[in-house]
Amino acid sequence: MRRIGRAVSVGLRRSLPMAMAMAIGSLMLLDFFFDEAHINALGGFFLESTVIIVAFALLLGLLNVLTVHLRRIIKREGGWIYSIALVSIALIVIIAGIPGPESAGVTWIFDHIQFPLQAATFSLLAFFVATAAYRGLRVRSLEALAFVLTAVIVLIGQVPVGRYLGEFVPALKDWILNVPSTAGVRGIIIGVALGTIATGVRVLMGFDRPYTSERDSTQ
Amino acid sequence: MSEVFAVWIAAILTLMVYSYLLADNPLYRLAQHLFVGSSVGYAVVVVVHNVLRPWLFAPLLEDATANWPYFLPLLLGLLLLTKARGSSAWLGNSSLAFLFGVGAALAIGGALLGSFLPQIQASWVSVLPGSAGGGPAAANNILLALGTIGTLSYFYFTMGVRKGPGSGFVRVSSTVGRWVLLITFGAIFGNRVMAYVSLLIERIYFLLGDWLGLVG
Amino acid sequence: MCDTPHPAGITECTQCGARLLPLGVSPSEVPLEPLRPAEQSTPSREDEGAVVEESDLGEGEIGEDVGVAEKVGDGTGPPWLRKLEATPVGGLAEEAAGAEKLERGELPDWLELPPDFDEMLSEAALIADEEGVAAAQIPPWLEALRPEPEEGVEEPAQAAGPTEAAGLLRGIRGTLGIEPILAISRRSVPVEPVAPSTAAQERAELFGAVVREPARPGVMIAQRRRVETLAASSARWMMYLILAAAAVVPILLGSRWSETNMTVTGGTTAMYEAIEGLPQGAVVLVSHDYDPGVAGEMIPQARVVLNHLLERGAQVISVSLTPEGARLSRRVLDEVGASHGYAEGEGYQTLGYVVGVEAGPRAVVEALATAGWSDLVGGAEDIALIVEFAGAPEYLRLWLEQVQGPYGIPMVAGVSATADPFARPYYRNEASRQLMGLMTGLVGAAEYELLSGEAGPALAGMDSQSVVHVAIVLLILVGNVAYFGGRLRGRKSG
Numbered sequence A: 001m002r003r004i005g006r007a008v009s010v011g012l013r014r015s016l017p018m019a020m021a022m023a024i025g026s027l028m029l030l031d032f033f034f035d036e037a038h039i040n041a042l043g044g045f046f047l048e049s050t051v052i053i054v055a056f057a058l059l060l061g062l063l064n065v066l067t068v069h070l071r072r073i074i075k076r077e078g079g080w081i082y083s084i085a086l087v088s089i090a091l092i093v094i095i096a097g098i099p100g101p102e103s104a105g106v107t108w109i110f111d112h113i114q115f116p117l118q119a120a121t122f123s124l125l126a127f128f129v130a131t132a133a134y135r136g137l138r139v140r141s142l143e144a145l146a147f148v149l150t151a152v153i154v155l156i157g158q159v160p161v162g163r164y165l166g167e168f169v170p171a172l173k174d175w176i177l178n179v180p181s182t183a184g185v186r187g188i189i190i191g192v193a194l195g196t197i198a199t200g201v202r203v204l205m206g207f208d209r210p211y212t213s214e215r216d217s218t219q
Numbered sequence B: 001m002s003e004v005f006a007v008w009i010a011a012i013l014t015l016m017v018y019s020y021l022l023a024d025n026p027l028y029r030l031a032q033h034l035f036v037g038s039s040v041g042y043a044v045v046v047v048v049h050n051v052l053r054p055w056l057f058a059p060l061l062e063d064a065t066a067n068w069p070y071f072l073p074l075l076l077g078l079l080l081l082t083k084a085r086g087s088s089a090w091l092g093n094s095s096l097a098f099l100f101g102v103g104a105a106l107a108i109g110g111a112l113l114g115s116f117l118p119q120i121q122a123s124w125v126s127v128l129p130g131s132a133g134g135g136p137a138a139a140n141n142i143l144l145a146l147g148t149i150g151t152l153s154y155f156y157f158t159m160g161v162r163k164g165p166g167s168g169f170v171r172v173s174s175t176v177g178r179w180v181l182l183i184t185f186g187a188i189f190g191n192r193v194m195a196y197v198s199l200l201i202e203r204i205y206f207l208l209g210d211w212l213g214l215v216g
Numbered sequence C: 001m002c003d004t005p006h007p008a009g010i011t012e013c014t015q016c017g018a019r020l021l022p023l024g025v026s027p028s029e030v031p032l033e034p035l036r037p038a039e040q041s042t043p044s045r046e047d048e049g050a051v052v053e054e055s056d057l058g059e060g061e062i063g064e065d066v067g068v069a070e071k072v073g074d075g076t077g078p079p080w081l082r083k084l085e086a087t088p089v090g091g092l093a094e095e096a097a098g099a100e101k102l103e104r105g106e107l108p109d110w111l112e113l114p115p116d117f118d119e120m121l122s123e124a125a126l127i128a129d130e131e132g133v134a135a136a137q138i139p140p141w142l143e144a145l146r147p148e149p150e151e152g153v154e155e156p157a158q159a160a161g162p163t164e165a166a167g168l169l170r171g172i173r174g175t176l177g178i179e180p181i182l183a184i185s186r187r188s189v190p191v192e193p194v195a196p197s198t199a200a201q202e203r204a205e206l207f208g209a210v211v212r213e214p215a216r217p218g219v220m221i222a223q224r225r226r227v228e229t230l231a232a233s234s235a236r237w238m239m240y241l242i243l244a245a246a247a248v249v250p251i252l253l254g255s256r257w258s259e260t261n262m263t264v265t266g267g268t269t270a271m272y273e274a275i276e277g278l279p280q281g282a283v284v285l286v287s288h289d290y291d292p293g294v295a296g297e298m299i300p301q302a303r304v305v306l307n308h309l310l311e312r313g314a315q316v317i318s319v320s321l322t323p324e325g326a327r328l329s330r331r332v333l334d335e336v337g338a339s340h341g342y343a344e345g346e347g348y349q350t351l352g353y354v355v356g357v358e359a360g361p362r363a364v365v366e367a368l369a370t371a372g373w374s375d376l377v378g379g380a381e382d383i384a385l386i387v388e389f390a391g392a393p394e395y396l397r398l399w400l401e402q403v404q405g406p407y408g409i410p411m412v413a414g415v416s417a418t419a420d421p422f423a424r425p426y427y428r429n430e431a432s433r434q435l436m437g438l439m440t441g442l443v444g445a446a447e448y449e450l451l452s453g454e455a456g457p458a459l460a461g462m463d464s465q466s467v468v469h470v471a472i473v474l475l476i477l478v479g480n481v482a483y484f485g486g487r488l489r490g491r492k493s494g
Helices: A002-033 A037-074 A080-096 A104-136 A142-158 A160-165 A168-178 A180-204 B002-021 B026-062 B068-084 B089-123 B135-156 B167-211 C037-041 C045-072 C079-086 C090-097 C117-131 C140-144 C198-212 C218-253 C257-261 C266-276 C292-311 C323-339 C359-369 C393-407 C420-427 C441-452 C462-493
Strands: C283-289 C315-320 C348-353 C383-390 C411-415 C437-440
Touching: A002 A037, A002 A180, A002 B089, A037 A080, A037 B026, A037 B068, A037 B089, A037 C359, A080 A104, A080 B026, A104 B002, A104 B026, A104 B167, A104 C218, A104 C292, A104 C323, A104 C462, A142 A160, A142 A168, A142 B167, A142 C462, A160 A168, A160 C257, A160 C462, A168 A180, A168 B167, A168 C420, A180 B089, A180 B135, A180 B167, A180 C420, B002 B026, B002 B167, B026 B068, B026 C323, B026 C348, B068 B089, B089 B135, B089 C359, B089 C393, B089 C420, B135 B167, B167 C218, B167 C292, B167 C420, B167 C441, B167 C462, C079 C117, C218 C462, C257 C462, C266 C292, C266 C383, C266 C411, C266 C437, C266 C441, C283 C292, C283 C323, C283 C359, C283 C393, C292 C315, C292 C323, C292 C383, C292 C411, C292 C441, C315 C323, C323 C348, C359 C393, C383 C393, C393 C411, C393 C420, C411 C420, C411 C441, C420 C437, C437 C441, C441 C462
Parallel strands: C283 C315, C283 C383, C315 C348, C383 C411, C411 C437
Antiparallel strands: none
8 A cells, every 4th residue: 555655656756747748848849840730729728838837936936035035024034124125015016916917006116116226226237337347358368358359349339439430430340240249149059059959858858857856856 | 296206206216226336235225125025026916917817717717617628727837836835845846847848849949940940051151252242241151150160169179179180170160269259258248338328328317307307 | 314415435424424325235234334533533531432332332233143144054054055154244344335336237246146146046956856855645535626627727827928037036937027217226416506596585585574574463454454445445436426427418418419420230220121111000019028127228119119110000919028028018008109199009909928938929929829819810920020129138039939930920129238149140140031120229229210210318318328438448448558557567666
């Protein structure tokens, strides 16, 4: 009896997930490349299911943030006062959003609190990147010279001042962006695509099982 | 009246974030926590109303018997929520497996059809001045192809292939790839600076225009 | 013991007084020598006694050895032992004292074989044969235990290797050869004294000076560090101030210089033409994949492009891969739609947020085919153009890989400047036109405004952008000048 129970447990933990990943993945792969009515229908349904399950995953992550900060408040850990602000505003938004994301309260908070905060945070980067450029872009070697020269040409060439300095400046900037930079990124894209294909094949064939925890995968 | 109030709130929050330039201070940390809190809350609202309601609840509430297949994603989604607790986390393995299976398949297909093959095709363009549309264009095509090969050999052959046939070619193309990547990173850096400056300008427009009214 | 090299022939170390032996001689075979003549030349009663005792001890030891040898040497031992007895022991000390400088590869005399060694060996063999060892009686039960010679098991063959030609092991095969490094006796070579270079001398003096300095109290160090931090901070604040001034002043002045000096890049032109070429009433899928962080660049882009689309009479279906994008796009759409006389929701449709994974864009396109999602389209083939506003490269990649590649729908993109390098290879793809047009950042929006003939906030910000870029380039130059100046100064003084 116990052995059956154990087998069922192992099956639920490891074998069923693996079978599911391999079967459904193979079906989606067929759907991607072939056009057949039944496969299309099944594939479409699985796509919708994926969107729904990912939504649940997002919910899990978001609620996890709230629980972490709640725990910090309850245990009075470091910075718990800030956590109160975080949790309160999150709850206010969630409650105000019960009618929907276009309700007045949610849009007001988004437009006048979240938007300015996020925009300001990212605009800070301009200052930091300027000081980093001052301190870091020192021409210590030939390689550094290539890097700094390219950055300077792109910076000057992207703005109208570059054209004022000479017609060749925007043309040079265009050439840099269209030829060497494109070549480098193209190489990166091809490499990343190869890696993605390899990893995907490993998951589909069951060699990689990222969906099981450590404990389950060693059985 | 409420408009002015709203603008002032937004301006004060913006300045609280900019106070970080002087030093890390409690106002900045408060602003950061408010930002995280409101974005978490907003994301929850949007996910529930924009995704779960129309894609899952609507079909099930409309006609549960006809739309019975939708119980599968509902079940898998609820099982996924068990991942919050370590002891019951294994229940969510199937949901994750579903996600990984679909994700892997789409990633393979997409990478192959959307990135790999088209980009390889793109390098396979004409190097003849006639069909490329002029001498400079043909030269650029050649440089593009050489640069791409150089970059690939730099990434894939930094280890190994020191001896044996063709190793000289690999070493040359790795060096070419290294210089191409240096220029690429320089271009990426320049573009990044441009992006951040644009964001700063937008915020300054808000502060000077909407808030202080100094610009129209 | 002190490893001081000496020329050959010296028997006592000049530094520590240790006994020196010629290389190749084992210490145990050399008896204690009589004391140095220096000590003997200043004799005192005690010294003489000591001398006498020392030599007494030495001779006493040797005497014992000789005694042992003499005890055995009764004439009953094998011939080689008798020969050893005959060798005068005392003579060894003199031989060691007067050892000649040995040539490389040469063995000392006592290691040399006596000329009649061969004779002695053969004698020993004969004796063994003559004496004739009696064969042992093996009981039958032991005989029965003798193992059968197995087939396939070879007798140990004759040892491989050449026969030893000389020395004690002559005639035997399979010996290990002598490692040359062991057999070669080394000569001691006088070492030249090394004089330290002037640079090393200076550094040594500096080190000595630093070590001799009295310790500074911690307060002074802390003060200096605070001053340094303040100096570093003020440099930082100065840079921030320069940057802020560069951004603010052109905006305050309201200068419009850029409008006359803008160049329009090919990507923006291509995008403009792609939209310009749309037929009336074409269905366009617009995806707003950005968040408030990059909204500063993307909203001007979205505004000008949507304006153009509605002008062309396109029917816009709006979707977003980020939660915030839905709200931001809604704002822009409502604003632009109102300016074209559309009531809210008329002429355009918002599908809201879809999860930003691979399944998202694909699900949107497939869902468009099913009923209830949109009355405007019956499926992917009805979409005339996809306009993608990507705040990050991965969103662009998602649309390209999942929708543009498989379905072949024409696509143009406006990207944040950070994503531009990663989007270029898709735009510069002459073989399979993945992106028909590419617009980059706030500058791209300004170019588009120029092409549309409608000046907007993007163009207004171009002056400020130019000045800030120039300021940053100057900062880089100043930084490099300071760096090289410091290096030159260092080289001059150093």
